[in-house]
Amino acid sequence: MLNYIWFGLMAAALLVAAFNGTAEAVTRGAVESAAAAVQIAIGLVGIMTLWLGMMRVAEAAGLVSVVGRALRPLLRWLFPDVPPAHPAAGAIVLALAANMLGLNNAATPLGIKAMEELQTLNPDKDTATNAMVTLMAVTTAGVQLIPASMIGVLAAAGSTNPTAIIAPTIAATFVGTVAAVLAARLLQGFYPQTTAVGAAS
Secondary structure (H helix, E strand, C coil): HHHHHHHHHHHHHHHHHHHCHHHHHHHHHHHHHHHHHHHHHHHHHHHHHHHHHHHHHHHHHHHHHHHHHHHHHHHHHHCCCCCCCCCCHHHEEEEHHHHCCCCCHHHHHHHHHHHHHHHHHHCCCCCHHHHHHHHHHHHCCCCCCCCCCCCCCCCHCCCHHHHHHHHHHHHHHHHHHHHHHHHHHHHHHHCCCCCCCCCCC
């Protein structure tokens, strides 16, 4: 679907440019933007390597586990259907902790693992459970304490203060996360589910 949307936007831009007689300016802008994108991407390699390296060191030092332990009380409220001793609980903690620390490469497989574990608790394998929907909402709009990717992009683009985005990012992602959780909780009332397998254990 996204491919169709992007194609439609590009086709509309070309048609408008042809109609307005600005096709040459659009072509020149596209070429210049492509060249700038390559320069930013090359500069981003080194910066992202530095940030991700620092995050990997922090992960190896146990920072993800520390954040995970701090998140456990909140996650018990967010995911009441998940038994505390179930592997899904630990997978959710690690996925959200990695996401908060900007460990995108680590957060993705951890999120997939958490979904797989939640599926084992799912009595209806063809329908997402409330816990699965909540996890998707929280990880999509998840709070990021260290937006490493955006810091890298800003630095590569020549920003004089790329870390200035940290505070606005925390505020924006916090608001987004609260809205996502509230929406998930409100909508759960319209979709009652049977007790998950093993939830009583």
